[in-house]
Amino acid sequence: GAVGGGDGISDATLMVAEDNPQVAISPQAALDSARFDVFLSHDWGEDCEGRATHARISLVNQYLESMGLRTCFDEEPMQGNVLDRMCGGIDDAECVVVFVTQ
Known part of the structure; x- marks a missing residue:
């Protein structure tokens, strides 16, 4: 389903990148140590259509x-x-979602 109705936001797509794949950690240990599931990063301005990001x-x-x-x-x-x-916040999160607007 859509998030936010008719404002152009659809279901979030999460992209996760591992910065050091050589370090082995169990998935459960990673989840147990994270305070947050998701860190959301975004700009506080307006996008090119004048919408508040x-x-x-x-x-x-x-x-x-x-x-x-x-x-x-x-x-x-x-x-x-x-x-x-x-x-x-990033260190305390399981994954990071970065919203890029123009």
Whole structure:
């Protein structure tokens, strides 16, 4: 089904990349150590059609949560050391979803 109705957002497609495939870890150990199932990364501006990116990704976040996933999603723009906060969220997540808009 579609997420968000007629605003152009469809079911989320997750792309996962392993940064070091030589390190062996059991799937259950990885799940047990992750605080979040999914880290959502997005721009806070508007896309080329003037739509608020954060509001659109918030709909995806709500959908993922309704499916029982634990998400790392900022309701407000990050303050302070954004790089450290993002790295911490990524480290605590099983996978990362990056939304690229233009």
